Amino acid sequence: MCTDHESFALSRRRALGAGLGLASTAFLGGFALPAFAQEALVPPPNAISPDEALKRLLDGNARYVANTPEQKDFSAGRAARTKAQYPFAGLVSCADSRVSPELAFDQGPGELFVVRVAGNFVNDDGLASLEYGVKFLGVPLIMVLGHTNCGAVDATIKVVKNNISLPGHLDDLVSHIKPAVEIALKEKPDNPLDAAIIENVRYNVTELKGATPIISESVESGKIKVVGGLYDLASGKISLI
CATH class of the missing domain: 1.20.5 (Single alpha-helices involved in coiled-coils or other helix-helix interfaces)
Incomplete structure (x- = not known):
């Protein structure tokens, strides 16, 4: 029983x-299963050229300027992003709160690898981050992004012209921007701010291209490009320098 x-x-x-x-x-x-459940948990590596990456950035900025951003589902790829990241562009951007690279280029999480510091210059820590992006994340493009009315550049102009020092660690920050400011003061003494902002971008693009074998060899082989851009605070438009 x-x-x-x-x-x-x-x-x-x-x-x-x-x-x-x-x-x-x-x-x-x-x-239907959600998109993130249908896709592989690990996203594919970048299969995009430097020129295609640059076009994607500029197309996104055009949408931002026109106030027609793409609709983004921030939860859809969250599961995949826990396994890996494959950003298609690296950015050296100013820490200014009015400049948000992800918004300005109309990109979502996992698409940009951003290093931010007041004055958008490259120091050792920022360089190490960019090396990581190129070597291990396969980033095909790096943009040094300056912006109009940059307070860090303006402060550096005042320091150089008046031979003054700033409190705390600000003098160290200024020392990285001085080379571009000194060039601008010689070439455009009547309007040094705009000239120094542009020169600062150009200077850091040049420095970045030759700063480390990881980046310089990738530039020489055509694997990556390093370019400069300028964000206009008034219009939101980003122009290549």
């Missing part, structure tokens, strides 16, 4: 399991 009871219970559990399996199949058949 005990054996009969156990057989009945086992059969009942099997029937229940089969019923749940059929119910699950019917449920999934009626509803």
Whole structure:
């Protein structure tokens, strides 16, 4: 009798399991799986050229300026992004709160590898981050992005012209911007700010191209490009320098 009871219970559990399996199949058949569940958990590496990456940035900025951003589902790729990241561009951007690279280029999470510092210059820590982006993340493009009315550049002009020093660690920051400011003061003494902002971008593009074998060899082989850009605070437009 005990054996009969156990057989009945086992059969009942099997029937229940089969019923749940059929119910699950019917449920999934009626509803599409979310995009992140359909895709592989690990996103594919970049299969994009430096020129294509630059076009993607500029197309995104055009949408931003026109106030027609792409609709983004921030939850759709979240599961995939826990496994890996493959940004298509690296950015050296100012820390200015009015400049947000992801917004200005109309890009979502995982698409830009951004190093931010007041004055958008490259120091050792920023360089190490960019080396990582090129060597291990396959970033095909790096942009040094300056912006109009940059306070860090303006402060550096005042320091150089008036031979003054700033408190705390600000003098160290200024020392990285001085080379571009000194060039601008010689060439455009009447309007040094705009000239220094542009020169600072150009200076750091040049420095970055030759700063490390990881980056310089990738530039020489055509694997990556390093370019300069200027963000206009008034219009939101980014122009190549």
